[in-house]
Amino acid sequence: MVTDTAVPRPRSSLPGPQGLPLLGAKMHLLQLYLHPFVRLRELYTTYGDIVVLTRNNPMLVFAFGPQHNFSLLSNPDLFYASSEKSFEKVPRGTAFTHILRNNLQHLDGEPHQRQRHLMMPAFHERQIVNYHRDIVEQTQSLLDSWGIGRELDLAREMQRLTQNVVDKTLFGLADDEKVARLRAQIHKLTKVMALGAGLPIDFPGLPYRQALQLAQKFATEMRELIEQKRGQAEATDMLTVLSQSHDEVGEKLTDDQVIGQVFAFYTTAYQTIANALTWTNFLLMQHPHILANLLAELDEKLHGAPPTSAQLSQLPLLEGVIKEGLRLFPPAIIGKRIAMSTCELGGYELAAGTTIVYSEFLTHRLPELYTEPNRFRPERWLTLEPSPYEYLPFSAGQHRCIAAPFAMQELKIVLAIMLQRYRLALRPNLKLSVDFTMRAKPGMPVRIFAQDRQFKRTPVRGPILDMLEGI
Template identity: 30%
Template sequence: MSRSITIAKAGLPPGPKGTLIGGNISQIGPRRVDFFLDLARTYGSIASFRAGRWRLFLVSDPELIQQVLVTDARHYIKHFGARAFKPILGNGLVTSEGDFWLSQRRLMQPAFLKAQVLSYAPIMAELANAMVSKWSPGQAVDLEYEFSVLTSAIALKTLFGLDDQGDHEGVYRSLMEAFDLLTIRLDATFTLPISFPTPANIKIRRAVARVIDLIDDFIARGRSRPLGNDLLSTMIMAQREDGSRMTDQQLRDEAMTLYLAGYETTALTLTWSWYLLSQHPSAERKLADEWARVLGGRTPTANDLAALPYTSAVINEAMRLYPPVYAIGREATTDLELGGYRVKRGYTILMSQWVSHRDPKYFPDPERFLPERWLDGLTTRLPKFAYYPFGGGQRLCIGSHFATMEAAIVLAAVGQKYRFTIAPDAVIDIKPQITLPPKYGMPATLELR
C-alpha cells in the first residue's frame, strides 16, 4: 500500500518559498539544524524545501520516519549528503547499498556480538585511566580534543590491535579539515567534480589522501602481527557463504568507517555530556553520588553498567540534545507515497534527530537538560522513532552497543577523578558537518573531584 500514489495529494507539502536557482540554500545557513527545527514547527510533521536542484521533505512524525526507514526501506538509498562523504568513507557500511551492503553487514555482524563488544571494556577503562594520569589540577584543556585523542586510542586498540603512538594533532587536524571541506562543498549551490583541479578540490583530495594513508598504515601494521581479538582480525577472517573474504579495498573502506564512527561520535557524546553537566551542577552531583555508591572510586567494568542508571540517563539526555549525527537522509528510487503526498523518484526524505528529540509531545520542556526523564521507563513508552540517535531499521548503527558502553565507562572512569569548569568567556556553539562538533572547541579547566 505504501507504494501507491493514487491517494497522494496534489502538489508538495507546505514549506518556505525559495529562489529560482538556489531554492532555500540561503535560508538554511551554517546552523542548518535551526532551519530544520523552524521548518518543523512552522509547517508541521512533513514539510518541503529545496537545496539547489535537490527537492527535500523534512519528516518529523515517528510513524512517517518508520515508514521510510523500515516499511519502505527497500525503495530508498542514501541521499546526496551521505554520498558527498564517500571520498573519505569509501564504500563502507555507511555509504554502500543493496546486496553489497547486506553482504558486508552480515560479514561484519559477528565482530559486534555482545560477548565480543563486552571484551573491549577493560581496554576502554585502561586507556581512560591512562589519559587521566597525564592530567593535573588547574590544567586548561580542550575537552573535544582530549576525548578525541582518547576515543582514537580506543578505536586503534579495539579495531586494529595497535597501541596508540600516533600524531594526535596531525590525525585530528586532517580529519577536521576533510570534514570541513566536504561540508562546504555539500552546501555549495554548484560544484565541479572532485577530479576537477580547482583549489578547493585539490585541498579536499590532499586532506582525504592524508586520512586514507593513515588508515592504510593502521591496516598494514595490523596485518603484520598475529591475528588477535581486534575487529580487524575478525574482518580479515570473516567468510561469506561462498568462502570469499573482504578484499583489501573493502577492508579499508570498512576500517575507515568504523574508525571514524567509533572515534568521532563517542568523543562528541562525551564532550557534550560534560558541557551539559558543567552547566547543571545538581545533575553532576547526582552522577558523582551514583559513582561513589556503586564504584567507590574503582575503575568501572561492563558488569557495573546495569547498576549505573543515572550514568545511562545522562548519556541518553546528552545524545537527545546534541545527537552526534543530527540528520538522516534517504533518496527515493521510485515514486512513493508518504503522509498523503507523492514522493517522486529522486526526492530526498530528511529526518533530523535534532528536530525529533526536541518534540514537546514526547519530551516536555525539550530544551532543558533533564536526565531524570529517562529513569521511569521512558524508552519503553516512546514511539520507535521519537528518539533514534543511532538511526534505525536495517541500517541501525552496527556499533551502537560499543558506543554506549564506551561512553558510560569513560564517563565514570574520568568523572570519579576530575570535574570540568568551562571557560567563562568561551563561546559554545555547534558546527554541523556529518557530525555535530562544537564550533570553537570546548575549553575547560580540570578540577580534582
C-alpha cells in the same frame, strides 16, 4: 505511512518556503547550515511535518516526526541511504573508488546486507568486552596528563581521547609510529576526498590526483597489515575480527572491503563520541544536583575504580544521563534517504530521486514524546521506553549505527572514570553555541579540580540558552 488508500496530493502542492529571486533555494540551505536548530524548528512550526526546501530536480524534502522516521527507515528497498549518482562520475577500479564505495553508509540492498553481516562480529556483545581494557587505559592515560588547576578545552581533549581509543581498538598495534602514519594518511585523504569525487580529473595539483595517490599509499600499507592480522589467531582488535570474519558458507570480506570499512569507521567513530562526551559533561556541569546524584551512584557501585564490563549495566543513572545527553544533543542532527521510485509520503506524491531528510534532533524535542523536551531530566529514562523511531541518536532500521553498543560502552567507561577523579568548572560567562556538526563553539574551556564535590553551576551566555530550559 508510505501507502494510503486516498489519492496522494501532487508534489507541486507541498508546503515550504518559496525560492528567492536569483538565489532560488540556496539561501534557505545556507540559513539551515548557519542556524540549524532554529531553522529546523521554524520549518516544522511554520509548514508542518512535510516541508519542501528545493523544488527543482532533485527535490529536497524534510519529513519530521516518528511516523515519517518509521516510513523512511523501515523501507530500505524504497528509501536508500545513498545514491549511485554521488559516485557515478568517479572511474572504478582504483584504490580511491574502493575506499569511497566500501562504506556501509554508501551501500544499499544486498551488497549492504552482505558486508554488514560480515562486519557484525566486530561489534557483537561478546566482542566489545575485548575493547574494555583499551578504553580504560586510554582514559586513564589522558586524565593523567591533566593537571589540577589547569584550564583546557574539553572538546579537544575528548577528541584526543576518542582518537586514541579508535587507534587502539581498531588497529591493536603496539607500533605507535605506524598508527600515527595510518592516522595521518586517513586525515589527509578525508580532506581531499569530497573534492576529488566531485571533480574526478586526474591532473597534477588537483584534489583527485592527490586522492588517488593517498588512497593507493593507504591501501598498500593496510594490505600488509590485513595479511598479518589474518595469521593472528589470538588478537581481538577490530581489524583482526574484520580480516578473519566469514559467514556460514565461508564468504569473507575482501581486502578492499576491509580497507574501505576501516576508513569509514575511523572517520565517523571518534568525533561522534567526542561530541557526546563534551555535551554530556556540559549538561552535568549545569545541573549540580544531578551530578551529585550520579556521583553517589558511582561511589556506591564502583568505589573510585573504573567500571567492569559486568558493572556497566548496573548504573541506571549513568545510563539515563548518557541517553538524555544523546537526546538533547544527538551527534547526528539529521539523516537522509533517497526515494528509489515514485512513492507517497505523508499524503504527497514524491518523484524517484527525491532526497528526504529526517531529523533526530527535532524528533527528540517533540513535546508529545518528551515532557519538558528542552530540559535535562535523566531520571525520565528510568521509566521511559520510546519506540526506535521516537528516540534515534543512532538512527534506526538497517543502517542503524553498527557500533551503538561499542559507543555506549565507551561513553559509560569514560564518564565513570572522569567524574570520579575530577570536577570540571566551565569558564564563567562563556558565550556558547553549537554548529551543524554538533561541535561546541568556541570549544568547551574548563578548569580542572580534584573531585571535591563542590558543584555549582556557572552561568553561560549565547545561543545555547535557546536550546535548553533550566540552565
